[in-house]
Amino acid sequence: MTIVEARTPDPKKFIKGATGDWEVVIGMEVHAQVTSAAKLFSGASTEFGKDPNSNVSLVDAAMPGMLPVINEECVAQAIRTGLGLKAQINLKSVFDRKNYFYPDLPQGYQISQFKQPIVGEGKIVLDMPDEQVVVGVERLHLEQDAGKSLHDQHPTMSFVDLNRSGVALMEIVSKPDLRSSDEAKAYLTKLRIILRYLGTCDGNMDQGSMRADVNVSVRRPGEGFGTRCEIKNVNSIRFVGQAIEYEARRQIAILEDGGSIDQETRLYDAVKGETRSMRSKEEAHDYRYFPDPDLLPLEFTQEYVDELAAHLPELPDDKKARFVADYGLTPYDADVLVAEKVSADFFEQVAKGRDAKLAANWVINELFGRLNKEGLTLETSPVSAAQLGGIIDLIKSDTISGKIAKDLFEIVWTEGGDPAALVEARGMKQVTDLGAIEAVVDEIIAANPDKVAQAREKPTLLGWFVGQVMKASQGKANPQAVNDLLKAKIGIE
Numbered sequence: 001m002t003i004v005e006a007r008t009p010d011p012k013k014f015i016k017g018a019t020g021d022w023e024v025v026i027g028m029e030v031h032a033q034v035t036s037a038a039k040l041f042s043g044a045s046t047e048f049g050k051d052p053n054s055n056v057s058l059v060d061a062a063m064p065g066m067l068p069v070i071n072e073e074c075v076a077q078a079i080r081t082g083l084g085l086k087a088q089i090n091l092k093s094v095f096d097r098k099n100y101f102y103p104d105l106p107q108g109y110q111i112s113q114f115k116q117p118i119v120g121e122g123k124i125v126l127d128m129p130d131e132q133v134v135v136g137v138e139r140l141h142l143e144q145d146a147g148k149s150l151h152d153q154h155p156t157m158s159f160v161d162l163n164r165s166g167v168a169l170m171e172i173v174s175k176p177d178l179r180s181s182d183e184a185k186a187y188l189t190k191l192r193i194i195l196r197y198l199g200t201c202d203g204n205m206d207q208g209s210m211r212a213d214v215n216v217s218v219r220r221p222g223e224g225f226g227t228r229c230e231i232k233n234v235n236s237i238r239f240v241g242q243a244i245e246y247e248a249r250r251q252i253a254i255l256e257d258g259g260s261i262d263q264e265t266r267l268y269d270a271v272k273g274e275t276r277s278m279r280s281k282e283e284a285h286d287y288r289y290f291p292d293p294d295l296l297p298l299e300f301t302q303e304y305v306d307e308l309a310a311h312l313p314e315l316p317d318d319k320k321a322r323f324v325a326d327y328g329l330t331p332y333d334a335d336v337l338v339a340e341k342v343s344a345d346f347f348e349q350v351a352k353g354r355d356a357k358l359a360a361n362w363v364i365n366e367l368f369g370r371l372n373k374e375g376l377t378l379e380t381s382p383v384s385a386a387q388l389g390g391i392i393d394l395i396k397s398d399t400i401s402g403k404i405a406k407d408l409f410e411i412v413w414t415e416g417g418d419p420a421a422l423v424e425a426r427g428m429k430q431v432t433d434l435g436a437i438e439a440v441v442d443e444i445i446a447a448n449p450d451k452v453a454q455a456r457e458k459p460t461l462l463g464w465f466v467g468q469v470m471k472a473s474q475g476k477a478n479p480q481a482v483n484d485l486l487k488a489k490i491g492i493e
């Protein structure tokens, strides 16, 4: 790989060692399981959680004489993903055999793409708190997953489950453009969001549909790249961050001690919070790659790519930009809403024809806050977009105050129902009729002559009177009307 440095060292990201500053350099190889009903070269199902060896065709079990047949849907998914990563799509690519022996690999080789991948260079943009970081994507290639060895089912026997054998994976390789564990986490988060929008990978890291190999090296700022270690198969975004923090400090300690880094493959032990050596470069495999003679080169036309491009959904970056431009949301709120396509869609339903900022506020703070607290999702939310929109309409028309709206939200959450009908039936309407409020206002003014005098000197004390009136009206008085009335009666400009 030719490495062109796109980034200048940023002291904010340096790690302090005993003998000065260090910069960490990270590159990621992400394996993303392709969303597809069938495997890459067979018609067997990819459904998760089935009984061991129930989703296995003769091809997946590598029975003699069986030939692979490419699944077009997996190819389309890889192209869609490439388009989503703004990447070069290669109209011709080649499947190679990567040869190695392992019990969960019945063919004795993995079909992968080595020299000519289906997707070339692309990029992922990260919105970090005070800068935008553009991370280069080196390539994306298609390959088969292996089966799974089960060692802890029996004291003296190991088992092999081939359900995953032959499932299509996309390996997405980044350039070594990441400079902190936060950036690495943001990269994985963003990649996962893009894949989920595209519908090309479900991003379920706990089910293994997305796994990351994390390459880490350290160097003195301004120097060339150091020797890297590769931490294999990290299965959560949080662990990726922890593994990088540990690994960078481990390498710094060795270098500061006058030692050197061995290029090796390591494992992250989440229980101990440390990385451990698996194998060194000397033990690295020679995979004897060669083009798979059972498969023709993969070729398609530009028209085919254009057709897929024409049907791509709006992607998170574009959606975020639109939410900021069209709805006037803050980039932060827009980020929260576009993190999942369902939440962005939900927000747009609520915001349609309404005050978008108020809608964003209610969706994010009230609804998401409550869903998180109860461990629910939008799919299982007791409050629909129509109901939330109804509550907002009542606030906007001054039918209820913001405070009563929260009580109403609670009722809709627990009991359901139409917000407007509930307000009517339960007498929750805000009192804007000054006549009804006036008596209460007079009473409070009469009972507190000293405070009235103070408020004339210091108008901010008016808030105390507003509070009293609101309390007396059980929150139903219109705060603006109360405010105006009090000012007039007390004599404040």
Ligand code: ADP
Pocket (backbone or CB within 6 Å): 001, 025, 026, 027, 028, 029, 173, 174, 175, 176, 177, 215, 216, 217, 225, 226, 227, 228
């Ligand atoms: P290999 O062919 O051994 O897999 P690659 O050159 O394809 O190596 O790189 C694999 C991954 O390692 C890429 O994600 C790349 O960004 C990353 N990488 C390469 N060099 C370094 C380095 N010095 N420090 C950190 N990551 C690196």
Ligand code: MG
Pocket (backbone or CB within 6 Å): 029, 173
């Ligand atoms: Mg590699």
